[in-house]
Amino acid sequence: MSVKTTDYSLLINNLMLFYENALAINNISLKIEEGKITGVFGANSAGKSSLMHTISGIILDMAKKEKMKGGERITWFGEMLFKGEDIINLPPHKRARLGIVLCPERRQIFSESSVLENLMIGSYLANSSQTKETLDFVFELFPELVKLKNREAGFLSGGEQQMLATGRALMAQPKLLLLDEPLLGLAPSVEQRLSRAIQDINKHTGITIIISEQYARPLFPIIDYGYLLENGGVVMEGTSKELMDNPDVIGAYFGI
Amino acid sequence: MDLIIYGLINSVSLVLSSIGFALAYGVSRVPNFAHGSLYVLTGYMTWLFLNQYKMPYIFAILLSLAIAGLVGSILYRYILIRVRGMPISEIIASFGIGMAILEMLRWAGLRGGTYMLPPFIRGSIDVAAVPVDYQRIIILIAGAAVVGFLWVFTHYTKTGLSLRGIAQNERAALTLGIDSDKAATVALGFGSALAGLAGVLMFPLGNITVQSGYEVLIFAIAVSVCGGLGSWGGAILASFLIGFAQIITVTYIASHYHFVVALLTIVIILILKPSGLFGRQKELEERV
Numbered sequence: 001m002s003v004k005t006t007d008y009s010l011l012i013n014n015l016m017l018f019y020e021n022a023l024a025i026n027n028i029s030l031k032i033e034e035g036k037i038t039g040v041f042g043a044n045s046a047g048k049s050s051l052m053h054t055i056s057g058i059i060l061d062m063a064k065k066e067k068m069k070g071g072e073r074i075t076w077f078g079e080m081l082f083k084g085e086d087i088i089n090l091p092p093h094k095r096a097r098l099g100i101v102l103c104p105e106r107r108q109i110f111s112e113s114s115v116l117e118n119l120m121i122g123s124y125l126a127n128s129s130q131t132k133e134t135l136d137f138v139f140e141l142f143p144e145l146v147k148l149k150n151r152e153a154g155f156l157s158g159g160e161q162q163m164l165a166t167g168r169a170l171m172a173q174p175k176l177l178l179l180d181e182p183l184l185g186l187a188p189s190v191e192q193r194l195s196r197a198i199q200d201i202n203k204h205t206g207i208t209i210i211i212s213e214q215y216a217r218p219l220f221p222i223i224d225y226g227y228l229l230e231n232g233g234v235v236m237e238g239t240s241k242e243l244m245d246n247p248d249v250i251g252a253y254f255g256i
Numbered sequence: 257m258d259l260i261i262y263g264l265i266n267s268v269s270l271v272l273s274s275i276g277f278a279l280a281y282g283v284s285r286v287p288n289f290a291h292g293s294l295y296v297l298t299g300y301m302t303w304l305f306l307n308q309y310k311m312p313y314i315f316a317i318l319l320s321l322a323i324a325g326l327v328g329s330i331l332y333r334y335i336l337i338r339v340r341g342m343p344i345s346e347i348i349a350s351f352g353i354g355m356a357i358l359e360m361l362r363w364a365g366l367r368g369g370t371y372m373l374p375p376f377i378r379g380s381i382d383v384a385a386v387p388v389d390y391q392r393i394i395i396l397i398a399g400a401a402v403v404g405f406l407w408v409f410t411h412y413t414k415t416g417l418s419l420r421g422i423a424q425n426e427r428a429a430l431t432l433g434i435d436s437d438k439a440a441t442v443a444l445g446f447g448s449a450l451a452g453l454a455g456v457l458m459f460p461l462g463n464i465t466v467q468s469g470y471e472v473l474i475f476a477i478a479v480s481v482c483g484g485l486g487s488w489g490g491a492i493l494a495s496f497l498i499g500f501a502q503i504i505t506v507t508y509i510a511s512h513y514h515f516v517v518a519l520l521t522i523v524i525i526l527i528l529k530p531s532g533l534f535g536r537q538k539e540l541e542e543r544v
Binding site (some may be wrong): 125 | 338411428435436
């Protein structure tokens with residue numbers, strides 16, 4: 001292939017992932033452009049989460065734990081270039097150091113710590129001026145969190161928890177932010193609120209963002225490029241306009 | 257009055273001897289059953305440095321604590337890390353190593369009588385007409401200092417906060433750039449040094465014996481189970497509960513029952529509230 005690797009934030013070539021003998025990701029190649037929002041859509045078992053785990057490196061941790069327990073064998077092949085560097089076998093905390101930060105599915109906030117502590121734990125990789133700056137940005141983005149600062153995070157509502165999880169990921173100073181199903185289980189008004197916030201993050205900071213979601217409708221307006229996954233493979237890709245104009249997509253992902 | 261003062265002292269000694277275990281478990285979810293052996297090992301090493309090598313007391317203590325921390329970290333880094341996530345194996349591995357250390361000390365000649373650490377300051381003082389020796393006062397102060405230090409450490413320092421992150425949700429912490437193995441190594445080392453600190457503070461009150469290693473482990477387990485595994489606040493509260501219960505039993509029934517109290521607490525708590533006083537189920541996490 002003759003693409004210049006530096007034009008892209010992330011390049012995935014021919015990625016395959018197996019859980020034991022079950023194929024979870026089937027020969028996926030993605031090109032994630034620097035500073036853009038890319039959507040990855042698909043139903044349950046399409047391979048979205050597996051893909052997000054492979055990009056964030058969580059899959060290495062899963063594989064390690066499974067191996068220790070003598071459980072499922074997780075194997076993967078392919079190439080994953082982040083700013084030109086192959087990271088396919090890099091553990092997740094080292095990827096975070098490079099700037100790949102995951103905001104995990106179902107939020108996974110630190111429920112016994114306060115909202116502010118969650119954000120401070122998130123700032124592990126940031127220096128003190130970055131911490132202060134990002135904290136201000138997060139509170140500006142989600143003013144709701146300001147008055148909940150000292151509340152135990154486990155007592156927050158679903159929408160607030162998602163805002164917190166997103167803010168926490170921002171505190172880690174991402175260059176590539178992965179949002180795994182950020183709209184899961186949210187009311188339509190909160191959905192809109194969050195997708196606007198995601199757009200704001202991208203506009204103000206220029207962070208490259210990958211979002212995975214089942215239901216594409218609230219996200220189509222904000223994404224630059226999208227991939228549709230089915231059974232672990234990419235079945236369609238295009239700009240948000242191309243996808244929106246496609247009758248198959250409308251049938252499958254808009255529920256019309 | 258003695259009841260209150262000695263109950264307080266006994267409770268604080270329990271805090272000191274169990275907080276290391278609770279800390280390490282809270283962060284790494286590895287129950288360090290070698291805890292008691294590190295308690296004795298540190299006492300023995302301090303004795304060795306003090307008497308064989310004629311080191312100044314304070315230096316002997318600091319060196320022993322450093323070694324205890326190192327032993328704890330190595331224990332995790334090279335042994336427990338391999339059985340991580342399999343609770344039974346973790347217990348067997350760490351308990352086996354703990355036993356090996358203790359029985360090795362016994363073999364090396366550590367038997368009661370000859371092995372004693374001098375108190376930091378000799379003499380005693382009357383507190384509300386009850387004579388209390390200075391060593392016990394030092395234990396009180398040290399206990400408060402350790403708890404205060406841990407609180408500040410886990411709330412205001414980056415390392416401390418990252419340890420709490422790992423304790424609550426390892427994967428989320430990983431994606432924020434926190435190395436969970438490094439954090440657990442730090443926690444185990446820290447917990448072991450705290451076990452050692454309890455040792456050097458408490459051995460001046462009696463003899464250094466192999467037996468006390470097993471006892472301290474049982475106390476640490478009793479306190480952690482009662483307080484809720486992994487909950488430091490719970491561990492402190494449970495220390496006071498068990499500490500006072502022990503002193504009351506010793507005063508009104510018989511002194512050899514203090515051990516029974518600790519074991520009985522485990523049984524009662526497991527019947528009434530298996531998650532411990534402050535233990536939590538993780539159901540809130542998945543609220544949508």
